[in-house]
Amino acid sequence: MKYEKIRKTVLEAITEAVKEGLVKGTSGNIALRDDEEDIVAITPSGISYMGMKPEDIAIVDLKGNWLDGNFKPSSEVPMHLAVMNARPDVKATVHTHAMFATIMAMGNDNELKPITPPQCEFTPVGIVPFTMPGSNDVAQKVVEALGKEGRAVLIKNHGMFCCGKNMKAAMAATTYTEEMAITTYYAKLLGVYEPMPEEAEKAMKALIAADQAV
Template sequence: MLLEELRQKVVEYGNKLISSGLTIGTAGNISMYDPESGYMVISPSGVPYAQTKAEDVVVMDLQGNVVDSKCKPSSESGLHAAFYLEKPDARAVVHAHSMYCTTLACAGVDLKATHYAIADAGVATVPTVPYETYGTPELAQKVRDCLRKSDSKALLMANHGMVAYGDSLEKAFAVALTCEWCAQVEWRAMAIGTPNVLSDEQMAEVIEHYKTYGQAKDSDKQSQGYFG
């Protein structure tokens, strides 16, 4: 099977999307990119995660052509391709309709540094992409436009959800988890008053500290992020 190992990981992490509470039903999608072949593998459209098998995961090129699968790819394949086309270090993308990130996205509120753990995204503010209909080239283009302006490892998408990327699926998933937790903290802080948002200078110090957080990079005990 073409890119079998990557397809198996998409199945594994699709189930983690559900068990972690990052999404429900068939909402959200996951992809991985293989730079050697130039192909990405992405979860199939509308198949429940618990029923998805490796052969259902779709192999595509970044121009939207299906290379191998009996299933239709996720409707957001263009969104995923935007990350691989725009960010050379991207190897995995996690898109979820997680409750608190989606709540902020629907309110037009950026994810801010209410808690320093947002440093997992590499920035002090996770920006919001303006609304476009899901699964359209227009949404993919708006995401690319936002990626060109920001170093963030995650984005909110107005009236839609969130999306995160990393140089591995483990890291992309960890960023998604952290952003959801930070969004919940921000929402709760907004419910009782005005959140005390850390400054860009304070966050720059945190991001610098993160460079030495946890175990050495070659350790099998290395953390993938604040919650991963």
């Protein structure tokens, strides 16, 4: 099978996302870019992720042309490719409808702030207004909200989009963004919401950056 390694990495990531409850049914999609081959492996459209095989993962070029795979690529190809084309540092992208991120995406004053130190790696989290799924419009709005260094955005009435320099980093962004949404939701509900002080967030960001530079 062609592109076996990259397909297996995408399959493992979507399987983990299902196991962790970040993806339900056929919603959510994950993509990984191979710079040497100039291709992107992405989950297929409308197919259950349970029992999926590596050859079911679609292969597209960076313009979105479908090159290989048993099923057609995700309808959110434009969003994943727009981010990868705008951000050469991004190799992996994850879009999910994770429940708490979706809830927190609804309020304009629901900007996620870090509650625990590891979450500082993924802030600020942008909010993207609702735009039709699968459109170039939503793709452009996600690119704008991520900016040059963003790792995560919430998309109103839809879900979230996260990215990273590899699959592990993109999955971590997804897990911690959902964790931020869950902890923020419950803290606000209990009336005890108190995110980390901005100074501490800045210090944590510096520590994480220094650690990753090693």
